[in-house]
Amino acid sequence: MTGLCHKKYLKLTPPTEEDSRSAQVRILDELSDITDPVQFSMKALRQLSSVCVNADWEITVSLSWDGCKWLITNLETGDTSSNLYGLAVDLGSTTVVMQLLDCISGKVLAQTSVRNHQRDKGLEILSRIFFSKDNPEHLEELRQLTLKSILEGMENLKKHTGIEVHQCGAMVISGNNAMIHFLVGLDPFPIFSSPYAVWADQLGFYPAQELGLPLSCPVYLVPARANYLGGDITSGLIDVNIQEKEQIQVFFDVGTNGELVIGNKDFLLCGAGAAGPALEGEAVRTGMRATAGAVTDVKLQKGAFLLSTVDNLPPVGICGSGIVDLLAELYLNGWVDNKGHFVPDMSEKIAWQPKEQEYAVCYSPGLWFYESDIQEFLKAKAAASTMVEILLQQMGLCIQDVETFYMAGAFGVHINKKSAVTIGMYPDIPLERIQQAGNSSLNGAAKLLLNRNLIDKIPKLLSMMTYLQFGAVENFLHEMVAATAIPHTNLENYPSVEAERKKRMEEQKFTAST
C-alpha cells in the first residue's frame, strides 16, 4: 500500500441467515489486513446495493489515502483492479502540465500541457494578484479559471488515452503559493507584500469536490516552505532528493524568478529572488517563448550563424536557450567583450542602429540582437548566479564542493549547458555534474502519487529548509555587479571558458591569416 491509491478485487460470499453481516462489514472484513483505518465514502456507500447485486458479490474496491485513513471511493462490478490511475499536476503560472499515470506500473500514460487560463486576467502573476486584491469576485474568477485549466488538461488526457480520468484514485497538485492560493480561493497578495506571510501553505489532502474538481478521490496539495518557496519547490526537492545525499548539491529552479536550495542530508539553505523576464526570452526585442519558429540553438562558425528552430520553421525570434547560445558564441568569438559590449570591427553583421542609438547583431535576416538586450540578459544571469554564489558563501563553501547542480524548469531542459557555463550563468564545473532536472515539480508530484512514504517525509524536509532573505545579505549587490561580466569579473573561476575563448580567437587569427 505504498501509493496514494489502490484497488482490491473481492470475491465476497453473499449473505445467508447464518452470516448476515452487512455488505459494508463483508467488505471491511475482507480488507482487515490493512493496518490503517478504512472508511466508506458516502458515494461508495450509495453504490453498495447496485454494485454488489449486479456483480454477484464479486467487486473491485477503490481505496484512496486521505491523509489519515483509506477512503473507499468507488465500487465496480467484476475485477477492474488492473485499471488504476492517478493524476500529477504541475500548476504553473503560464502552463498547467499534467500527467496521467498507471499507478500499478508507475508509468506515465500521457502528458498534456495546457494554458493557464488565469492569463486572461494578467500575463504576469503580479497583475493577477492586483486584479484579485480586495475583490472576492475577481478572486473567484481566478479560482474558476484555474479549475478550467485543470479540467481542460483532464479532458486532453482522456482524449489521448480513452481513460475515464475522473475515476482516478489519486491526484497530486504542486504549484507555487500564488497558484495554490488561487486554486483554493485565498488572497495571494501577502506572498509579494511585506511581511510576506501567506495565508496557508500547509494544505495537504482535501476532497476533490471541495476544490471544485470532478473526482471522487482526495487531492493532495503539496505543502510549501515560505512565500517564494512554494509547493513546486517542495515537489522538486522530492524529485531530485538532495536532502538525502551525503555530498553538497544545488537545486535551482530559474525562470522569471529563481528558487534555489543548497545542501545535503545535514542542512538545506534556500533563497529566492527575481531574475527578471530576460531568461525566459522576454525583455529581449526579438525574444519569444520556445514556440514555433523560435531559435533554440546557435553556432557561430567562420563568421556565419548556424541556427536551429522549433519545428525547423524559418526563424521568427529567439527563446531563452537560443539567447544563451548566441551570447556564448558572440563572446567566444570576440564579437562582444566581457562587459557585454559589441566589438563592431569583428563582423559586418554588427551594425549601429540609428533609431535605437546602439549596436546590434543580425543573427538572422531581419532579426537583431541589441546591446541593451545583452545588458538585460546579463543582469538576469548575474542575479541567478549570484544567488548560488551567496548561498555557498553563507555556508563557507565554494562551487567545487558541489557534487551535482540540478537545473529545474523549462529553461534548464533546453539550455546548452556549455553555453550557460560560457556566459557565467552556470558555474564552471564538469558538465556531467550539471543535471537538467526538467519539470521537477511535476516529477515530484508523480513520485508523491506513487509513494505516500514521501509525503510523510515532507514535514521534516520543510523543517530542514532555512530560508535566507537575499535582501538581508550585505554583499549581494556587490557580488551581482561582479557577476554581470561574461563569464564573471573573477575569470579564475571560469578556467574552461577562458581556454575555449583563447582557442577560438587563435583559430580566427589562423583563418584570417590564411
Add this chain to the structure above:
Amino acid sequence: MTGLCHKKYLKLTPPTEEDSRSAQVRILDELSDITDPVQFSMKALRQLSSVCVNADWEITVSLSWDGCKWLITNLETGDTSSNLYGLAVDLGSTTVVMQLLDCISGKVLAQTSVRNHQRDKGLEILSRIFFSKDNPEHLEELRQLTLKSILEGMENLKKHTGIEVHQCGAMVISGNNAMIHFLVGLDPFPIFSSPYAVWADQLGFYPAQELGLPLSCPVYLVPARANYLGGDITSGLIDVNIQEKEQIQVFFDVGTNGELVIGNKDFLLCGAGAAGPALEGEAVRTGMRATAGAVTDVKLQKGAFLLSTVDNLPPVGICGSGIVDLLAELYLNGWVDNKGHFVPDMSEKIAWQPKEQEYAVCYSPGLWFYESDIQEFLKAKAAASTMVEILLQQMGLCIQDVETFYMAGAFGVHINKKSAVTIGMYPDIPLERIQQAGNSSLNGAAKLLLNRNLIDKIPKLLSMMTYLQFGAVENFLHEMVAATAIPHTNLENYPSVEAERKKRMEEQKFTAST
C-alpha cells in the same frame, strides 16, 4: 478534549518579517499541544484572511472530531469560546426528537420533537420500505423527507434558544437501520427480508454536507449490530451502560417492535421481535397515541373509573399506558379473568355488544374497551414478556437474577410500573428495580456528543452483542401462549399480583356486604 467539539480562543501575534509564518501555521502552532492530528477544513481556510484581519489576530477556532483528526471547521473574530453547541438526534420512525446541548456545561438547552415526514409515504415503516423498493426516486423522496424533519427540528431549536444551530460543532444521530438507510439514501428492504443482511451498519463520521445537512461539522451516525438492533439500541446501551455492570441487567426498548439486551460486563445476549401495534395504543378500537384527550391513567374504585387524560381534556380515546392501567384494574377487581375474558356479572358497565358479538366495558361515556382489544393486547404483552423469559432461559438465569430492568422508549416513560407488573408485562420484581430509561437513544446520542471515549468503546460493545433469532428458539411459541394469561399461566412467578388481587376481591366482598 473529551467532547466531539471544542473551541480555542487564540491571541495570535501578527506576522513580521522576522516571523513570517503563514496564518495557517500560526494557528496550528498554537494548537500544537493537541496530540491528535489537526487540519483546516476548506471553509476555515477560506475564512483565514477576513477573520484574522478583522479580529486583529484575536480569533476563536472551532474544532470538530471527524473520527481520526480534529477538523478546524470555523473561525470567528474575538473570543466566542463560551458558545459551544451540539445536536443530539433520535431519528425515530414516528417522531424525530432533537436536543440542543451546551457542550461546555453538558446541559440540554432545548429539546424538540417533530413529525418524521417519511410518514407522508407510509405510517408503518414497512409501507415506506415497499414504497422505496427498487425505486431510486422514491428512495430519494424519503431521504429528502428525513432531512426535512431534521431541518425542522433545527429550526425549532433555533427559535427556542436564539442560537444559530447550523454553527453547532458536533451532531450525533441515532436511529434504527431503516431510518439510517433512508437518511443516507440506501435501500432498507434487506432489513426485513431474509437473509436480513443490511447494506451498511457501521456508518460513523460523515461530513454534514455529504448527508445534505447545513452544518460545517462532521455528523456521527451511531453504528448498529444487526438488522433489528440498530444504532438506537447501541445508543441506548451507551446510555444505560449495562455492558459495564457487574450484575445482570435487562435493557428493553418496546413499541410495535421490541429490542432486548440482557447481560453485564461479561456478555450481552440480544433479541428483537414484533410485539404488534397494541402496546402503542393501536389495534384497540378506541386506542390512540398519547395526544390531547387520551386516557393515560385509570383507577377502578367502588365500581367507578377514575381517569386522567392528556391536557386534562374530556376523554376521546385511550393510549398505551391507559390500556395497561385499565387492564390491570379490570383484572384486579375481577371484571376480567386471567384469560382476558370479561366477567359480565361484576358490573353493569360490562355489556354485550350485539354488533360486534362480544362483551365490552364502558370506561367513559361512549368509549368502549372490547374483549377482542384485550386479546390483541395480551398477545403483544405476551410477545414482549416472552422475549425476556427466553433470553434469560438461554443464559440459565431467572428474573430474580436481574439487578435492574431498564424500560426504554415512550411506552416505558408513561406506563404505570405496578400495572405493567399486574398484567404480566413486566416481571414481578421490586418496583425500584424497574427503571424507566426514557428516550435512551436520544440520551445516548447526547452522551456520545459529550464524550468521544464512548465512541471508542462502540466496536467492543458491538462485538459483545450476541444476537439470538427468536424464530430459532424451539419453545418460543409455547412460552408465548403461556404468557398471554394475566399475569401469566405460572402464577407463582407473580406473587405480588396474586396478593393484590386477593386483597381487592376481599375489599369488594366487604363493600358488597356492608
